[in-house]
Amino acid sequence: MIEAHALTKRYGGRTAVDRLTFTVRPGRVTGFLGPNGAGKSTTLRVVLGLDTPTSGTVTVAGRPYAELPAPLRTVGSLLDAGGTHSGRTARHHLAGLAASNSIPRGRVDDVLDLTGLTDVADHRVKGFSLGMNQRLGIAAALLGDPEILLLDEPVNGLDTEGVRWIRTLLRTLATQGRTVFLSSHLMSEMELTADHVIVIGRGRLLADTTVRDFIEANSQAHTLVRSPEPERLRGLLEARGATVRPEARGGWRVDGPDAATIGDLARDHGLALHELTPARSSLEDVYTALAGGASEFRTQERQEATR
Template structure:
Protein backbone atom coordinates (compact mmCIF):
# COMPACT_ATOMS: atom_id res chain seq x y z
CA UNK A 1 0.00 0.00 0.00
CA UNK A 2 1.08 3.55 -0.72
CA UNK A 3 -0.13 6.16 1.80
CA UNK A 4 0.10 9.92 1.36
CA UNK A 5 -0.82 12.30 4.16
CA UNK A 6 -0.82 16.06 3.63
CA UNK A 7 1.88 15.71 0.96
CA UNK A 8 3.01 19.14 -0.25
CA UNK A 9 5.79 20.33 -2.55
CA UNK A 10 6.72 23.96 -3.22
CA UNK A 11 9.24 25.34 -5.66
CA UNK A 12 9.66 28.92 -4.51
CA UNK A 13 6.25 30.56 -4.90
CA UNK A 14 4.95 27.68 -7.02
CA UNK A 15 2.93 25.00 -5.18
CA UNK A 16 3.30 21.87 -7.31
CA UNK A 17 1.55 19.50 -4.88
CA UNK A 18 -0.89 20.83 -2.33
CA UNK A 19 -1.81 18.80 0.79
CA UNK A 20 -2.49 15.48 -0.95
CA UNK A 21 -3.97 12.73 1.20
CA UNK A 22 -4.99 9.38 -0.30
CA UNK A 23 -4.06 5.70 -0.25
CA UNK A 24 -3.30 3.33 -3.12
CA UNK A 25 -4.58 -0.07 -2.06
CA UNK A 26 -3.62 -3.60 -3.14
CA UNK A 27 -5.71 -5.85 -5.33
CA UNK A 28 -6.87 -3.21 -7.82
CA UNK A 29 -5.40 -1.01 -10.55
CA UNK A 30 -5.52 2.63 -9.40
CA UNK A 31 -5.36 5.23 -12.14
CA UNK A 32 -3.68 8.57 -11.44
CA UNK A 33 -5.13 11.36 -13.59
CA UNK A 34 -4.68 15.10 -13.95
CA UNK A 35 -4.02 17.75 -16.60
CA UNK A 36 -0.48 18.68 -17.60
CA UNK A 37 1.17 20.48 -14.71
CA UNK A 38 -1.23 18.99 -12.15
CA UNK A 39 1.61 17.55 -10.04
CA UNK A 40 1.39 13.85 -10.95
CA UNK A 41 5.07 13.33 -11.78
CA UNK A 42 6.17 15.34 -8.74
CA UNK A 43 3.93 13.20 -6.52
CA UNK A 44 5.39 9.99 -7.95
CA UNK A 45 8.92 11.30 -7.48
CA UNK A 46 8.18 12.06 -3.82
CA UNK A 47 6.79 8.56 -3.33
CA UNK A 48 10.16 7.21 -4.51
CA UNK A 49 12.18 9.66 -2.45
CA UNK A 50 13.55 11.43 -5.55
CA UNK A 51 12.07 14.74 -4.38
CA UNK A 52 11.78 15.76 -0.75
CA UNK A 53 8.32 16.96 0.37
CA UNK A 54 7.99 20.49 1.70
CA UNK A 55 5.40 19.12 4.13
CA UNK A 56 3.46 15.94 4.75
CA UNK A 57 4.42 12.30 4.60
CA UNK A 58 4.40 9.36 2.21
CA UNK A 59 4.98 5.71 3.14
CA UNK A 60 5.47 2.44 1.27
CA UNK A 61 3.82 -0.34 3.29
CA UNK A 62 4.30 1.83 6.38
CA UNK A 63 7.95 2.73 5.68
CA UNK A 64 9.67 5.68 4.07
CA UNK A 65 11.31 4.78 0.76
CA UNK A 66 14.83 5.67 1.96
CA UNK A 67 14.49 3.17 4.80
CA UNK A 68 13.58 0.24 2.58
CA UNK A 69 16.18 -2.51 2.38
CA UNK A 70 16.67 -3.52 -1.27
CA UNK A 71 13.87 -1.18 -2.42
CA UNK A 72 13.33 -2.90 -5.79
CA UNK A 73 11.94 -5.88 -3.91
CA UNK A 74 9.33 -3.64 -2.26
CA UNK A 75 8.34 -1.22 -5.04
CA UNK A 76 9.12 -1.21 -8.73
CA UNK A 77 8.58 1.89 -10.83
CA UNK A 78 8.70 3.13 -14.40
CA UNK A 79 9.07 6.91 -14.34
CA UNK A 80 11.53 7.64 -17.15
CA UNK A 81 12.17 4.92 -19.70
CA UNK A 82 15.23 6.77 -21.07
CA UNK A 83 17.08 6.48 -17.76
CA UNK A 84 19.45 3.83 -19.16
CA UNK A 85 23.11 4.17 -20.12
CA UNK A 86 23.02 4.10 -23.94
CA UNK A 87 26.19 2.00 -24.18
CA UNK A 88 24.90 -0.72 -21.85
CA UNK A 89 22.93 -3.72 -23.06
CA UNK A 90 19.46 -4.49 -21.75
CA UNK A 91 20.85 -7.54 -19.96
CA UNK A 92 23.69 -5.69 -18.22
CA UNK A 93 21.44 -2.77 -17.27
CA UNK A 94 19.10 -5.15 -15.46
CA UNK A 95 21.98 -7.21 -14.04
CA UNK A 96 23.47 -4.08 -12.44
CA UNK A 97 20.10 -3.28 -10.83
CA UNK A 98 19.74 -6.87 -9.65
CA UNK A 99 23.19 -7.00 -8.05
CA UNK A 100 22.64 -3.72 -6.22
CA UNK A 101 19.40 -5.01 -4.70
CA UNK A 102 20.37 -8.58 -3.84
CA UNK A 103 18.27 -10.05 -6.65
CA UNK A 104 19.42 -13.37 -8.24
CA UNK A 105 20.83 -13.03 -11.78
CA UNK A 106 18.34 -15.59 -13.10
CA UNK A 107 15.60 -13.02 -12.48
CA UNK A 108 17.08 -10.87 -15.28
CA UNK A 109 16.34 -13.57 -17.85
CA UNK A 110 12.83 -14.02 -16.45
CA UNK A 111 11.82 -10.37 -16.77
CA UNK A 112 13.44 -10.01 -20.21
CA UNK A 113 11.28 -12.91 -21.34
CA UNK A 114 8.19 -11.40 -19.67
CA UNK A 115 8.53 -8.11 -21.56
CA UNK A 116 9.55 -9.72 -24.85
CA UNK A 117 13.16 -8.48 -25.03
CA UNK A 118 15.05 -11.78 -24.80
CA UNK A 119 16.03 -11.63 -28.47
CA UNK A 120 17.70 -8.21 -28.04
CA UNK A 121 19.01 -8.70 -24.50
CA UNK A 122 22.65 -8.23 -25.55
CA UNK A 123 22.02 -5.20 -27.76
CA UNK A 124 22.92 -1.72 -26.55
CA UNK A 125 20.09 0.45 -25.32
CA UNK A 126 21.05 3.32 -27.65
CA UNK A 127 19.63 1.32 -30.55
CA UNK A 128 16.27 0.73 -28.86
CA UNK A 129 13.05 2.28 -30.13
CA UNK A 130 10.79 4.17 -27.73
CA UNK A 131 8.61 1.08 -27.33
CA UNK A 132 11.61 -1.16 -26.61
CA UNK A 133 12.80 1.37 -24.05
CA UNK A 134 9.39 1.25 -22.37
CA UNK A 135 9.57 -2.54 -22.20
CA UNK A 136 13.04 -2.35 -20.64
CA UNK A 137 11.75 0.14 -18.06
CA UNK A 138 8.86 -2.19 -17.24
CA UNK A 139 11.32 -5.09 -16.90
CA UNK A 140 13.30 -3.04 -14.37
CA UNK A 141 10.11 -2.35 -12.39
CA UNK A 142 9.32 -6.07 -12.30
CA UNK A 143 12.87 -7.16 -11.51
CA UNK A 144 12.52 -7.44 -7.72
CA UNK A 145 9.09 -9.13 -7.93
CA UNK A 146 7.73 -6.30 -5.75
CA UNK A 147 4.36 -6.09 -4.04
CA UNK A 148 3.90 -2.50 -5.27
CA UNK A 149 4.27 -1.28 -8.85
CA UNK A 150 4.08 2.25 -10.16
CA UNK A 151 3.98 3.20 -13.84
CA UNK A 152 4.07 6.70 -15.35
CA UNK A 153 2.70 6.70 -18.95
CA UNK A 154 3.54 3.00 -19.51
CA UNK A 155 2.00 2.77 -23.01
CA UNK A 156 4.21 5.48 -24.55
CA UNK A 157 5.71 4.15 -27.79
CA UNK A 158 3.98 0.77 -27.60
CA UNK A 159 2.17 -0.67 -30.60
CA UNK A 160 -1.41 -2.06 -30.23
CA UNK A 161 -0.08 -5.49 -29.23
CA UNK A 162 2.16 -3.90 -26.63
CA UNK A 163 -0.67 -1.77 -25.24
CA UNK A 164 -2.85 -4.87 -24.87
CA UNK A 165 0.05 -6.68 -23.22
CA UNK A 166 0.75 -4.00 -20.58
CA UNK A 167 -2.98 -3.65 -19.84
CA UNK A 168 -3.25 -7.41 -19.27
CA UNK A 169 -0.06 -7.40 -17.20
CA UNK A 170 -1.28 -4.65 -14.86
CA UNK A 171 -4.61 -6.38 -14.36
CA UNK A 172 -2.93 -9.70 -13.62
CA UNK A 173 -0.55 -8.06 -11.12
CA UNK A 174 -3.51 -6.52 -9.29
CA UNK A 175 -5.34 -9.87 -9.36
CA UNK A 176 -2.35 -11.35 -7.52
CA UNK A 177 -3.00 -8.90 -4.69
CA UNK A 178 -0.32 -6.38 -5.64
CA UNK A 179 -0.68 -2.61 -5.48
CA UNK A 180 -0.68 -1.11 -9.00
CA UNK A 181 -0.55 2.68 -9.46
CA UNK A 182 -0.56 3.97 -13.04
CA UNK A 183 -0.57 7.47 -14.53
CA UNK A 184 -1.64 8.03 -18.12
CA UNK A 185 -3.11 10.68 -20.42
CA UNK A 186 -4.61 8.00 -22.67
CA UNK A 187 -8.17 8.02 -21.32
CA UNK A 188 -9.50 5.24 -23.52
CA UNK A 189 -6.81 2.92 -22.19
CA UNK A 190 -7.28 4.01 -18.58
CA UNK A 191 -11.01 3.28 -18.88
CA UNK A 192 -10.14 -0.32 -19.83
CA UNK A 193 -7.46 -0.77 -17.17
CA UNK A 194 -8.21 1.07 -13.93
CA UNK A 195 -10.68 0.02 -11.22
CA UNK A 196 -10.18 3.09 -9.05
CA UNK A 197 -9.20 6.68 -9.83
CA UNK A 198 -7.26 9.38 -8.05
CA UNK A 199 -7.61 12.71 -9.87
CA UNK A 200 -5.66 15.87 -9.08
CA UNK A 201 -5.68 19.38 -10.49
CA UNK A 202 -3.22 22.17 -9.72
CA UNK A 203 -1.72 19.92 -7.07
CA UNK A 204 -5.01 19.39 -5.20
CA UNK A 205 -7.05 16.22 -4.83
CA UNK A 206 -10.21 16.39 -6.96
CA UNK A 207 -11.45 12.80 -6.73
CA UNK A 208 -10.63 9.50 -5.02
CA UNK A 209 -13.29 7.03 -6.13
CA UNK A 210 -14.16 4.00 -8.24
CA UNK A 211 -14.15 4.31 -12.03
CA UNK A 212 -17.92 3.79 -12.26
CA UNK A 213 -18.71 6.34 -9.54
CA UNK A 214 -16.34 8.89 -11.06
CA UNK A 215 -18.08 8.77 -14.44
CA UNK A 216 -21.52 8.81 -12.83
CA UNK A 217 -20.73 11.86 -10.67
CA UNK A 218 -19.06 13.89 -13.39
CA UNK A 219 -21.23 13.26 -16.40
CA UNK A 220 -24.80 13.41 -17.58
CA UNK A 221 -26.66 10.11 -17.98
CA UNK A 222 -29.81 9.91 -20.07
CA UNK A 223 -31.86 7.55 -22.23
CA UNK A 224 -32.10 8.04 -25.99
CA UNK A 225 -35.45 7.02 -27.51
CA UNK A 226 -36.55 6.93 -31.14
CA UNK A 227 -39.95 5.94 -32.49
CA UNK A 228 -41.87 6.35 -35.78
CA UNK A 229 -44.74 7.56 -33.56
CA UNK A 230 -42.77 10.37 -31.98
CA UNK A 231 -45.69 12.65 -31.15
CA UNK A 232 -47.67 9.88 -29.47
CA UNK A 233 -44.53 8.83 -27.57
CA UNK A 234 -44.13 12.40 -26.33
CA UNK A 235 -47.74 12.40 -25.11
CA UNK A 236 -47.29 9.07 -23.31
CA UNK A 237 -44.08 10.21 -21.61
CA UNK A 238 -45.64 13.53 -20.62
CA UNK A 239 -48.67 11.73 -19.18
CA UNK A 240 -46.33 9.64 -17.02
CA UNK A 241 -44.60 12.77 -15.73
CA UNK A 242 -41.45 12.14 -17.79
CA UNK A 243 -39.77 15.04 -19.54
CA UNK A 244 -38.26 14.35 -22.94
CA UNK A 245 -36.15 16.75 -24.99
CA UNK A 246 -36.03 16.63 -28.78
CA UNK A 247 -32.47 16.79 -30.03
CA UNK A 248 -33.23 17.64 -33.65
CA UNK A 249 -32.49 14.36 -35.41
CA UNK A 250 -35.70 12.53 -34.64
CA UNK A 251 -34.63 11.15 -31.27
CA UNK A 252 -35.68 12.10 -27.76
CA UNK A 253 -33.44 12.42 -24.72
CA UNK A 254 -34.91 11.50 -21.35
CA UNK A 255 -33.25 12.39 -18.03
CA UNK A 256 -34.13 10.88 -14.68
CA UNK A 257 -35.79 7.70 -15.92
CA UNK A 258 -34.41 4.23 -16.62
CA UNK A 259 -34.56 2.59 -20.04
CA UNK A 260 -36.48 -0.35 -18.59
CA UNK A 261 -39.25 1.91 -17.32
CA UNK A 262 -39.57 3.72 -20.67
CA UNK A 263 -39.63 0.41 -22.55
CA UNK A 264 -42.39 -0.99 -20.32
CA UNK A 265 -44.37 2.23 -20.71
CA UNK A 266 -44.10 2.06 -24.50
CA UNK A 267 -45.14 -1.59 -24.51
CA UNK A 268 -48.27 -0.88 -22.46
CA UNK A 269 -49.30 1.72 -25.04
CA UNK A 270 -48.30 -0.52 -27.99
CA UNK A 271 -45.71 1.98 -29.19
CA UNK A 272 -43.05 0.84 -31.64
CA UNK A 273 -39.52 1.84 -30.59
CA UNK A 274 -36.63 1.87 -33.04
CA UNK A 275 -34.12 2.80 -30.36
CA UNK A 276 -34.00 2.64 -26.57
CA UNK A 277 -30.46 3.11 -25.31
CA UNK A 278 -28.96 4.34 -22.05
CA UNK A 279 -26.25 6.95 -22.67
CA UNK A 280 -23.38 7.83 -20.37
CA UNK A 281 -20.32 9.99 -20.88
CA UNK A 282 -16.92 8.44 -21.46
CA UNK A 283 -14.11 8.69 -18.92
CA UNK A 284 -12.56 11.41 -21.08
CA UNK A 285 -15.73 13.52 -21.02
CA UNK A 286 -16.12 13.10 -17.26
CA UNK A 287 -12.45 13.96 -16.72
CA UNK A 288 -12.68 17.07 -18.90
CA UNK A 289 -15.73 18.27 -17.00
CA UNK A 290 -14.15 17.78 -13.56
CA UNK A 291 -10.78 19.31 -14.42
CA UNK A 292 -11.97 22.19 -16.63
CA UNK A 293 -11.03 24.77 -13.99
CA UNK A 294 -7.68 23.12 -13.25
CA UNK A 295 -6.13 23.15 -16.71
CA UNK A 296 -2.96 25.23 -16.65
CA UNK A 297 -2.12 25.21 -20.35
CA UNK A 298 -4.91 26.10 -22.78
CA UNK A 299 -4.45 25.65 -26.51
CA UNK A 300 -6.58 27.60 -29.00
CA UNK A 301 -7.70 26.52 -32.44
CA UNK A 302 -7.54 30.03 -33.90
CA UNK A 303 -4.36 30.97 -35.75
CA UNK A 304 -2.48 33.60 -33.70
CA UNK A 305 -2.45 37.02 -35.30
CA UNK A 306 1.34 37.14 -35.01
CA UNK A 307 1.61 33.90 -36.97
CA UNK A 308 -0.64 35.29 -39.66
CA UNK A 309 1.50 38.43 -39.87
CA UNK A 310 4.66 36.39 -40.11
CA UNK A 311 3.04 34.23 -42.75
CA UNK A 312 2.02 37.25 -44.83
CA UNK A 313 5.40 38.86 -44.42
CA UNK A 314 7.14 35.64 -45.40
CA UNK A 315 4.99 35.38 -48.50
CA UNK A 316 5.60 39.04 -49.36
CA UNK A 317 9.30 38.59 -48.90
CA UNK A 318 9.31 35.71 -51.35
CA UNK A 319 7.11 37.46 -53.89
Protein backbone atom coordinates in the same frame (compact mmCIF):
# COMPACT_ATOMS: atom_id res chain seq x y z
CA MET B 1 0.31 0.24 0.06
CA ILE B 2 1.16 3.87 -0.63
CA GLU B 3 -0.14 6.46 1.84
CA ALA B 4 0.10 10.23 1.49
CA HIS B 5 -1.10 12.63 4.17
CA ALA B 6 -1.36 16.40 3.62
CA LEU B 7 1.47 16.10 1.11
CA THR B 8 2.70 19.49 -0.08
CA LYS B 9 5.53 20.43 -2.41
CA ARG B 10 6.47 24.01 -3.30
CA TYR B 11 9.07 25.29 -5.71
CA GLY B 12 9.74 28.89 -4.73
CA GLY B 13 6.40 30.63 -4.89
CA ARG B 14 4.69 27.87 -6.89
CA THR B 15 2.75 25.10 -5.17
CA ALA B 16 2.99 21.92 -7.24
CA VAL B 17 1.26 19.63 -4.73
CA ASP B 18 -1.20 21.08 -2.24
CA ARG B 19 -2.15 19.13 0.93
CA LEU B 20 -2.72 15.93 -1.00
CA THR B 21 -4.07 12.96 0.98
CA PHE B 22 -4.76 9.54 -0.55
CA THR B 23 -4.17 5.81 -0.12
CA VAL B 24 -3.24 3.39 -2.91
CA ARG B 25 -4.36 -0.04 -1.73
CA PRO B 26 -3.21 -3.53 -2.74
CA GLY B 27 -5.30 -5.88 -4.86
CA ARG B 28 -6.42 -3.33 -7.44
CA VAL B 29 -5.10 -1.08 -10.20
CA THR B 30 -5.32 2.57 -9.16
CA GLY B 31 -5.20 5.17 -11.91
CA PHE B 32 -3.58 8.53 -11.22
CA LEU B 33 -5.17 11.21 -13.39
CA GLY B 34 -4.72 14.91 -13.91
CA PRO B 35 -4.07 17.43 -16.69
CA ASN B 36 -0.59 18.67 -17.55
CA GLY B 37 0.74 20.72 -14.66
CA ALA B 38 -1.59 19.05 -12.15
CA GLY B 39 1.28 17.78 -9.98
CA LYS B 40 1.25 14.09 -10.92
CA SER B 41 4.96 13.81 -11.76
CA THR B 42 5.94 15.78 -8.67
CA THR B 43 3.81 13.50 -6.51
CA LEU B 44 5.41 10.39 -7.98
CA ARG B 45 8.89 11.81 -7.47
CA VAL B 46 8.12 12.59 -3.83
CA VAL B 47 6.73 9.07 -3.31
CA LEU B 48 10.02 7.65 -4.61
CA GLY B 49 12.20 9.94 -2.53
CA LEU B 50 13.52 11.85 -5.54
CA ASP B 51 12.09 15.11 -4.21
CA THR B 52 11.62 16.13 -0.58
CA PRO B 53 8.13 17.30 0.43
CA THR B 54 7.76 20.80 1.80
CA SER B 55 5.35 19.39 4.36
CA GLY B 56 3.21 16.32 4.92
CA THR B 57 4.22 12.69 4.65
CA VAL B 58 4.17 9.83 2.19
CA THR B 59 5.04 6.20 2.96
CA VAL B 60 5.54 3.10 0.84
CA ALA B 61 4.83 -0.23 2.55
CA GLY B 62 4.66 1.70 5.83
CA ARG B 63 8.00 3.55 5.49
CA PRO B 64 9.43 6.55 3.68
CA TYR B 65 11.07 5.29 0.50
CA ALA B 66 14.57 6.22 1.71
CA GLU B 67 14.17 3.88 4.69
CA LEU B 68 13.29 0.78 2.66
CA PRO B 69 16.00 -1.87 3.23
CA ALA B 70 15.69 -3.30 -0.29
CA PRO B 71 13.87 -0.73 -2.50
CA LEU B 72 13.69 -2.75 -5.74
CA ARG B 73 12.26 -5.72 -3.86
CA THR B 74 9.52 -3.51 -2.42
CA VAL B 75 8.78 -0.95 -5.14
CA GLY B 76 9.18 -1.25 -8.88
CA SER B 77 8.93 2.07 -10.70
CA LEU B 78 9.03 3.54 -14.18
CA LEU B 79 9.23 7.31 -14.51
CA ASP B 80 11.50 7.75 -17.54
CA ALA B 81 12.06 4.87 -19.94
CA GLY B 82 14.77 6.88 -21.69
CA GLY B 83 17.07 6.99 -18.69
CA THR B 84 19.05 3.86 -19.60
CA HIS B 85 22.73 4.08 -20.65
CA SER B 86 22.56 3.76 -24.45
CA GLY B 87 25.83 1.82 -24.74
CA ARG B 88 24.68 -1.06 -22.56
CA THR B 89 22.71 -4.06 -23.67
CA ALA B 90 19.32 -4.76 -22.12
CA ARG B 91 20.77 -7.77 -20.30
CA HIS B 92 23.72 -5.82 -18.87
CA HIS B 93 21.45 -3.01 -17.73
CA LEU B 94 19.19 -5.40 -15.83
CA ALA B 95 22.11 -7.47 -14.52
CA GLY B 96 23.68 -4.33 -13.02
CA LEU B 97 20.44 -3.47 -11.25
CA ALA B 98 20.11 -7.04 -10.00
CA ALA B 99 23.66 -7.14 -8.62
CA SER B 100 23.29 -3.80 -6.82
CA ASN B 101 20.10 -4.99 -5.10
CA SER B 102 21.14 -8.60 -4.33
CA ILE B 103 18.58 -9.97 -6.76
CA PRO B 104 19.36 -13.43 -8.21
CA ARG B 105 20.84 -13.24 -11.74
CA GLY B 106 18.20 -15.69 -12.99
CA ARG B 107 15.55 -13.05 -12.44
CA VAL B 108 17.04 -11.07 -15.35
CA ASP B 109 16.07 -13.79 -17.81
CA ASP B 110 12.64 -14.03 -16.22
CA VAL B 111 11.78 -10.37 -16.79
CA LEU B 112 13.33 -10.30 -20.26
CA ASP B 113 10.99 -13.14 -21.20
CA LEU B 114 8.02 -11.57 -19.44
CA THR B 115 8.44 -8.30 -21.33
CA GLY B 116 9.15 -9.88 -24.72
CA LEU B 117 12.78 -8.73 -24.90
CA THR B 118 14.58 -12.07 -24.94
CA ASP B 119 15.44 -11.86 -28.65
CA VAL B 120 17.04 -8.42 -28.24
CA ALA B 121 18.52 -8.95 -24.77
CA ASP B 122 22.09 -8.63 -26.07
CA HIS B 123 21.44 -5.63 -28.30
CA ARG B 124 22.58 -2.17 -27.24
CA VAL B 125 19.85 0.06 -25.95
CA LYS B 126 20.79 2.88 -28.35
CA GLY B 127 19.16 0.87 -31.15
CA PHE B 128 15.90 0.36 -29.29
CA SER B 129 12.62 1.88 -30.42
CA LEU B 130 10.48 3.88 -27.99
CA GLY B 131 8.32 0.82 -27.38
CA MET B 132 11.33 -1.42 -26.70
CA ASN B 133 12.73 1.15 -24.26
CA GLN B 134 9.36 1.17 -22.54
CA ARG B 135 9.41 -2.62 -22.22
CA LEU B 136 12.92 -2.44 -20.77
CA GLY B 137 11.77 0.10 -18.22
CA ILE B 138 8.91 -2.19 -17.22
CA ALA B 139 11.35 -5.13 -17.00
CA ALA B 140 13.50 -3.08 -14.59
CA ALA B 141 10.42 -2.24 -12.52
CA LEU B 142 9.54 -5.94 -12.25
CA LEU B 143 13.09 -7.12 -11.57
CA GLY B 144 12.80 -7.33 -7.79
CA ASP B 145 9.38 -9.03 -7.94
CA PRO B 146 8.04 -6.08 -5.93
CA GLU B 147 4.81 -5.88 -3.98
CA ILE B 148 4.23 -2.33 -5.23
CA LEU B 149 4.41 -1.01 -8.80
CA LEU B 150 4.44 2.68 -9.65
CA LEU B 151 4.35 3.40 -13.38
CA ASP B 152 4.18 6.74 -15.22
CA GLU B 153 2.69 6.43 -18.73
CA PRO B 154 3.64 2.73 -19.16
CA VAL B 155 1.87 2.34 -22.52
CA ASN B 156 3.74 5.26 -24.10
CA GLY B 157 5.26 4.04 -27.37
CA LEU B 158 3.69 0.59 -27.25
CA ASP B 159 1.81 -0.80 -30.23
CA THR B 160 -1.69 -2.29 -29.93
CA GLU B 161 -0.36 -5.70 -28.93
CA GLY B 162 1.91 -4.08 -26.34
CA VAL B 163 -0.94 -2.05 -24.87
CA ARG B 164 -3.06 -5.19 -24.47
CA TRP B 165 -0.10 -6.99 -22.93
CA ILE B 166 0.59 -4.33 -20.29
CA ARG B 167 -3.12 -4.08 -19.47
CA THR B 168 -3.32 -7.83 -18.84
CA LEU B 169 -0.05 -7.82 -16.89
CA LEU B 170 -1.11 -5.03 -14.54
CA ARG B 171 -4.49 -6.55 -13.84
CA THR B 172 -2.86 -9.93 -13.19
CA LEU B 173 -0.39 -8.37 -10.74
CA ALA B 174 -3.26 -6.67 -8.92
CA THR B 175 -5.18 -9.95 -8.57
CA GLN B 176 -2.05 -11.37 -6.92
CA GLY B 177 -2.53 -8.81 -4.16
CA ARG B 178 0.04 -6.29 -5.31
CA THR B 179 -0.38 -2.52 -5.24
CA VAL B 180 -0.44 -1.03 -8.76
CA PHE B 181 -0.33 2.77 -9.17
CA LEU B 182 -0.63 3.88 -12.79
CA SER B 183 -0.44 7.34 -14.34
CA SER B 184 -1.67 7.82 -17.90
CA HIS B 185 -3.26 10.35 -20.25
CA LEU B 186 -5.03 7.61 -22.25
CA MET B 187 -8.49 7.66 -20.70
CA SER B 188 -9.89 4.88 -22.87
CA GLU B 189 -7.10 2.57 -21.74
CA MET B 190 -7.41 3.66 -18.12
CA GLU B 191 -11.11 2.81 -18.21
CA LEU B 192 -10.23 -0.74 -19.30
CA THR B 193 -7.37 -1.19 -16.83
CA ALA B 194 -8.04 0.65 -13.57
CA ASP B 195 -10.40 -0.33 -10.75
CA HIS B 196 -9.95 2.92 -8.83
CA VAL B 197 -8.94 6.48 -9.74
CA ILE B 198 -7.26 9.32 -7.91
CA VAL B 199 -7.78 12.59 -9.80
CA ILE B 200 -5.87 15.78 -9.04
CA GLY B 201 -5.87 19.28 -10.50
CA ARG B 202 -3.45 22.10 -9.69
CA GLY B 203 -1.98 19.92 -6.97
CA ARG B 204 -5.27 19.31 -5.17
CA LEU B 205 -7.40 16.19 -4.85
CA LEU B 206 -10.50 16.23 -7.08
CA ALA B 207 -11.68 12.63 -6.73
CA ASP B 208 -10.71 9.37 -5.01
CA THR B 209 -13.16 6.64 -5.92
CA THR B 210 -13.84 3.58 -8.06
CA VAL B 211 -13.89 4.04 -11.83
CA ARG B 212 -17.54 3.00 -11.97
CA ASP B 213 -18.64 5.38 -9.23
CA PHE B 214 -16.57 8.20 -10.73
CA ILE B 215 -18.32 7.82 -14.08
CA GLU B 216 -21.81 7.36 -12.62
CA ALA B 217 -21.51 10.31 -10.25
CA ASN B 218 -20.27 12.74 -12.89
CA SER B 219 -21.70 11.54 -16.17
CA GLN B 220 -24.70 12.81 -18.10
CA ALA B 221 -27.12 10.62 -20.00
CA HIS B 222 -27.19 11.32 -23.73
CA THR B 223 -28.34 9.69 -26.95
CA LEU B 224 -26.39 8.69 -30.04
CA VAL B 225 -28.40 9.35 -33.19
CA ARG B 226 -27.68 8.74 -36.88
CA SER B 227 -29.89 9.70 -39.80
CA PRO B 228 -29.49 9.89 -43.61
CA GLU B 229 -30.56 13.54 -43.21
CA PRO B 230 -28.24 14.66 -40.41
CA GLU B 231 -28.54 18.42 -40.81
CA ARG B 232 -32.32 18.33 -40.92
CA LEU B 233 -32.31 16.19 -37.76
CA ARG B 234 -29.93 18.60 -36.07
CA GLY B 235 -32.18 21.55 -36.85
CA LEU B 236 -35.24 19.81 -35.41
CA LEU B 237 -33.38 18.83 -32.24
CA GLU B 238 -31.87 22.24 -31.62
CA ALA B 239 -35.29 23.82 -32.12
CA ARG B 240 -36.44 21.70 -29.18
CA GLY B 241 -33.57 22.97 -27.00
CA ALA B 242 -31.25 19.98 -27.42
CA THR B 243 -27.47 20.29 -27.44
CA VAL B 244 -26.19 18.49 -30.54
CA ARG B 245 -22.53 17.63 -31.16
CA PRO B 246 -20.75 15.39 -33.67
CA GLU B 247 -20.07 11.88 -32.39
CA ALA B 248 -16.71 10.23 -33.10
CA ARG B 249 -18.28 7.23 -34.87
CA GLY B 250 -20.53 9.40 -36.99
CA GLY B 251 -23.93 10.91 -36.32
CA TRP B 252 -24.86 13.14 -33.40
CA ARG B 253 -24.51 13.07 -29.65
CA VAL B 254 -27.67 14.63 -28.26
CA ASP B 255 -27.94 16.03 -24.72
CA GLY B 256 -31.36 16.98 -23.45
CA PRO B 257 -34.32 14.99 -24.84
CA ASP B 258 -34.29 11.24 -24.19
CA ALA B 259 -34.31 8.55 -26.87
CA ALA B 260 -38.10 8.17 -26.87
CA THR B 261 -38.62 11.91 -27.41
CA ILE B 262 -36.07 11.96 -30.24
CA GLY B 263 -37.75 8.95 -31.87
CA ASP B 264 -41.18 10.55 -31.69
CA LEU B 265 -39.81 13.81 -33.12
CA ALA B 266 -38.24 12.01 -36.08
CA ARG B 267 -41.44 10.04 -36.75
CA ASP B 268 -43.63 13.15 -36.62
CA HIS B 269 -41.43 14.78 -39.30
CA GLY B 270 -41.06 11.71 -41.50
CA LEU B 271 -37.35 11.45 -40.75
CA ALA B 272 -35.59 8.07 -40.90
CA LEU B 273 -33.20 7.09 -38.12
CA HIS B 274 -30.40 4.55 -38.53
CA GLU B 275 -29.38 4.64 -34.86
CA LEU B 276 -31.04 5.71 -31.64
CA THR B 277 -28.90 4.57 -28.71
CA PRO B 278 -29.18 5.78 -25.09
CA ALA B 279 -25.66 6.14 -23.65
CA ARG B 280 -23.69 7.48 -20.72
CA SER B 281 -20.42 9.35 -20.58
CA SER B 282 -17.09 7.56 -20.84
CA LEU B 283 -14.24 8.02 -18.37
CA GLU B 284 -12.68 10.44 -20.87
CA ASP B 285 -15.87 12.55 -21.00
CA VAL B 286 -16.19 12.70 -17.23
CA TYR B 287 -12.50 13.34 -16.62
CA THR B 288 -12.39 16.14 -19.21
CA ALA B 289 -15.39 17.87 -17.66
CA LEU B 290 -14.06 17.55 -14.11
CA ALA B 291 -10.39 18.34 -14.73
CA GLY B 292 -10.82 20.96 -17.45
CA GLY B 293 -11.23 23.80 -14.99
CA ALA B 294 -8.20 22.63 -13.03
CA SER B 295 -5.83 22.53 -15.99
CA GLU B 296 -2.84 24.84 -15.97
CA PHE B 297 -2.76 24.96 -19.77
CA ARG B 298 -6.08 25.41 -21.54
CA THR B 299 -6.86 25.64 -25.23
CA GLN B 300 -8.89 28.52 -26.63
CA GLU B 301 -11.70 26.08 -27.47
CA ARG B 302 -11.89 24.85 -23.86
CA GLN B 303 -11.74 28.39 -22.48
CA GLU B 304 -14.69 29.42 -24.61
CA ALA B 305 -16.63 26.29 -23.71
CA THR B 306 -16.29 26.98 -19.99
CA ARG B 307 -17.25 30.64 -20.04
